[in-house]
Amino acid sequence: MKHPLALALTAALSTLALGACTAPTKPDAGSRAATASSASEATNPLFAPSPLPLQYPPFDKVKDSDFAPAFDRGMAEQLKEVEAIANDPAAPTFDNTIVAMERSGQLLDRATTLFYSLVGADTNDARKKIQADYAAKMSAHQDAIQLDPKLFARIQSLYEQRSSLGLDAEGVRLVERYHDDFVRAGAKLSDADKGRLKEINGELATLATKFSQNVLAEVNDSAIVVDTREELDGLSDEAVAAAAEAAKTRKLDGKYVLALQNTTGQPPEAFLTNRALRQRLHEASIVRGSRGNAYDNTAIVSQIMKLRVERAKMLGYPTYAAYSLANQTAKTPEAVNSMLGKLAPPAVANARREAAELQAVIDSEQKAKGQPSFKLEPWDWAFYSEKVRQKKYAFDESQIKPYLEMKNVLENGVFYAAGQLYGLKFKQRTDLPVYQPDVLTYDVFNEDGSQLAIFIADMYARPSKRGGAWMNAYVQQNTLFGTLPVVANHLNIPKPSAGKPTLLTWDETRTMFHEFGHALHGMFSNVKYPYFAGTSVPRDFVEFPSQVNEMWADWPSVLANYAKDYRSGAPMPKELLDKVMAAAQFNEGFRTTEYLGAAMLDQNWHQIGSADAVPAAGGVMAFEAAALKKDGVDYAPVPPRYRTPYFSHIMGGYAAGYYAYIWSEVLDANTVQWIQQNGGLTRANGDRFRQTLLSRGGSKDALQLFRDFTGHDPQIEPLLERRGLTAAPAQKSKATKKPGKNRKK
Incomplete structure (x- = not known):
């Protein structure tokens, strides 16, 4: 279970996870309605912990109509619990205040965790309505807790005494984190400012849900x-x-539909020979959220940014970025600007060199056809870069895919690597309910046969599912409640037609390993308090362990175990693998530039220092263009990975935090290098990574966890070499040859 204050984080992440909540249904007048309501409450499966193994969610029992009553009762129960803590006549102690807060809100946490997860993975009209109805209510509930002066006075008292309370290190850190959360939530503000802050929080929650x-x-x-x-x-x-x-699903028999993915670039652009169709696809992608229709997000962006500036100023920060980064490992906007600023010039220079190669191919082909050439455009990049890759490395994606059948990659690749490194064993279950027929479930066991977790794999794209790839925990480990993890991975792999195999791209394969790195972080959690469980670490640290797990995708013994032709079982030929590895840094200028465009755009929005300086709806796209130009990443053939009106990350939990992927990759590149130098895929390395880092959750300073594993501070050189952003080094380790990691997000 998440600690009660994680509701604030859940609300913040509602955009990213497409999760939020709804308003309670008003009871109808009359005895029959009252009787029906009572009967509904008596059968609501959310009112008690799930009876299934490890409290696995009872997906088959929970109806959409169960959520609102559970939210209402859950909020009421938690407020009573918090009121009792705040008004306790006994002097504040760690147990009667901090631990009591950790124990509060269990019903609400259970209901919101399941709801937010389903809204992200399989939403519908009823869930969308609930999400919209409850967004502001959940925000107000959180404010009622974190802005309670009596409760904060108890936390403040314990914070001042924390060194003399006789607590272990995890307990001291828990007191410090609670205090910091309350201060950052506005606990020290005047009553008048608290009132305005509550209004802002409610508006932001509603706007984020609509976005x-x-x-x-x-x-x-x-x-x-x-x-x-x-x-x-x-x-x-x-x-x-x-x-x-x-x-056909849209009742357009005889036609074809190319569904869009959430990123600016669209996968079919790499293969479509019809240039006009590539252009249609690209232009449809980049105008999303800014075309003046019912889904236009520009006015919402403007209002969110104004409210965030006001909120930051109220809390004593010059910008929202300064507020957001203060409790991350980066600490300041200046640190983030410095890193991104160092990466941008060489990345754009690489992209321009790549573009020159692509333009040469275009010129040559058009000349051979006796036709005039044309200028390289964004919708041409993927198509012609595939041609260049085929020419340089003599392979294309279609040669690899037969060796990457989805379930085989999962079981004989991802799971196999975890078995070799950590001694884990996996067994598929078919007796547990799922919310969608394609979802798979597995028991996960430690080497000694004890159960570690239950793992859920939801791999296919569908209209009811948000884009991207992510991990979430339905149940989190903690010894306070004695719970073990139930975690899920979600990808958006296009589902083939009936009877056809699901064949992955190399990027999708890496993404599967990446997301399982998050899952391992959640499953290996070994902490006492819910607050610290699993992936409850700084945003610019959370991607680090998952990025490390990508290294096993092309580790020779792992690859040999899963890269087999789905038809014959023949292994991927070594010469084909060699070509894949040789092409590792190919197109890296493009990938790094499109990522940096988005990351720097995020910082520009959140480093605005005055609400008056935030553009109105009509100026949102002009602000974006000016920001990209100012930072030197306005290279037309390489648009940012996300444009502002569909940049869900920064409207949710990654506000001023999209830099986190490359910040974490600095730690990842260092760690991969350490593992390589210390024997690679060994149980000793796996046990060390599990014990010193993955099991600790947020119970210790994040950068100290990194130092505990590697024995040194982070160094940027391995990342620069990996992404080809340095002068060619004399010799590169396998670790530095890994391709860039930003593609998954």
């Missing part, structure tokens, strides 16, 4: 309808069949 719903609706609304099979030339038969199936 996230618009993003999902716009993705579905902007799908490209194609009339003929000929227009899809270049796509595989499987991709064409999937496009036909997507059209």
